Amino acid sequence: MDKEEHKKHFNNPCWVTYLNPFRIIVPDDEEPLKVELEEVNSNTYNHGKLCRIVSNLSVTNFDYKLLICYDGALAIPKYGNFSEKEKAVDLFNNVFCELLLGGVDCECIDRRDLVNGQLHEKRVIWPVDFGNSASSQMHSKLRMRVSSNLDSIILTNPNSIYISEFLEKASRGKEILDFIPNLTPKFLLRGVTEIRYRNWDLVLSNLWITVEQLIDFLWYSCFLDEEQYHPIKSIDGRKYSLKNDNRTWSTSVKQELLFQIGILDEEIISNLHPARKARNKLVHEGKGVSERVATDLVIVVELLLKKVTQKEEIVLSKYINETWESRMDKSNFDKEYFEDWREN
Numbered sequence: 001m002d003k004e005e006h007k008k009h010f011n012n013p014c015w016v017t018y019l020n021p022f023r024i025i026v027p028d029d030e031e032p033l034k035v036e037l038e039e040v041n042s043n044t045y046n047h048g049k050l051c052r053i054v055s056n057l058s059v060t061n062f063d064y065k066l067l068i069c070y071d072g073a074l075a076i077p078k079y080g081n082f083s084e085k086e087k088a089v090d091l092f093n094n095v096f097c098e099l100l101l102g103g104v105d106c107e108c109i110d111r112r113d114l115v116n117g118q119l120h121e122k123r124v125i126w127p128v129d130f131g132n133s134a135s136s137q138m139h140s141k142l143r144m145r146v147s148s149n150l151d152s153i154i155l156t157n158p159n160s161i162y163i164s165e166f167l168e169k170a171s172r173g174k175e176i177l178d179f180i181p182n183l184t185p186k187f188l189l190r191g192v193t194e195i196r197y198r199n200w201d202l203v204l205s206n207l208w209i210t211v212e213q214l215i216d217f218l219w220y221s222c223f224l225d226e227e228q229y230h231p232i233k234s235i236d237g238r239k240y241s242l243k244n245d246n247r248t249w250s251t252s253v254k255q256e257l258l259f260q261i262g263i264l265d266e267e268i269i270s271n272l273h274p275a276r277k278a279r280n281k282l283v284h285e286g287k288g289v290s291e292r293v294a295t296d297l298v299i300v301v302e303l304l305l306k307k308v309t310q311k312e313e314i315v316l317s318k319y320i321n322e323t324w325e326s327r328m329d330k331s332n333f334d335k336e337y338f339e340d341w342r343e344n
Contacts, residue, residue: 012077012119015088016128019072019096020107020135023159025166026070027054032160033070040152047145051124055163057095057170066095067125068166071139075117075125085114090186094177097185100192101176101305101314102169104161108190109133115140176309183213188301195319198329200294201282207297208279211272212251214304219254221308222263229261252276268303271296295320 019025026032039045050071057066059076067075074092081087089111096106112132120126130140141147142155177185191206223229224242231238242249255272258264275297281287302316 014075014077014117016073016075016115016117017092017109017113018135018139022154023072025054026160026162028162028164035155040149043145050143051126069125093186093189097189098170098173102173104169108193180217192316200289200291203294204289207301210301215251215254217308218258218263268300271300
């Protein structure tokens, strides 16, 4: 296959992922999609509409924009830094974290959630492959109109957001992340994502990284950069030690000092102590994390973000009450229910 033939078949390749939970992104001058039940049952709904490009987002230091489709698909060209799948995963998680902080419910992704796609005729992202996650497979099947009725029924009354609101909330979240340059979005996003699945170990292990980064931000901006906390005459090596000696000035010491000078309040410091103990036991002993410690840490992260940014609209604690707990997670069956097990 020569270069021109290769270009014809593989032009405009891109990485694609999807908003999860499912949400359509609607142009401001349109009504949200609502597929009739008859269309679902007969598999005759307008699947092309799902693939349509409806907006875009600029990407820092990149020549091309991230494209957004009606069905919540996000796409980035397989070019430059984003030739690598891992780089694309990080970019998408940054965007999803911006949306989360801006007020849009969305989850963290990993390599399983990315699919291969192409920009077709400058107006749709098509085709795409199935990927390796439940979310990517559901979206791909809906786009190809090969999903079961149980999957496509979601199109009869999907959650939706208008483009203007979507972009506004993404911008609001980007402003927060830009203000805290040492914050790694994927850890915050993963920690919040795992709340709804009640994976408390993952909630704590990810959000503890977020806590340490926020404490470091406060340490620099509210302590090291404030002249009132330092001698009038500079002491050689003192500030260098405060900035770089992380063994002496550990996160726990920084937390205590920030509490003593009034930067951290009692609610934050009292919930950080058990979380730090649980984190150490998890790392060094493999001991599982309790629900109470994990959910208290979520509240701490929310309070720290509000303190750092002075933005009271940041809300993470709402996800604590939205966990997907089944009443079958814990059983109350007596021994008599398991007699057959003795014979196997």
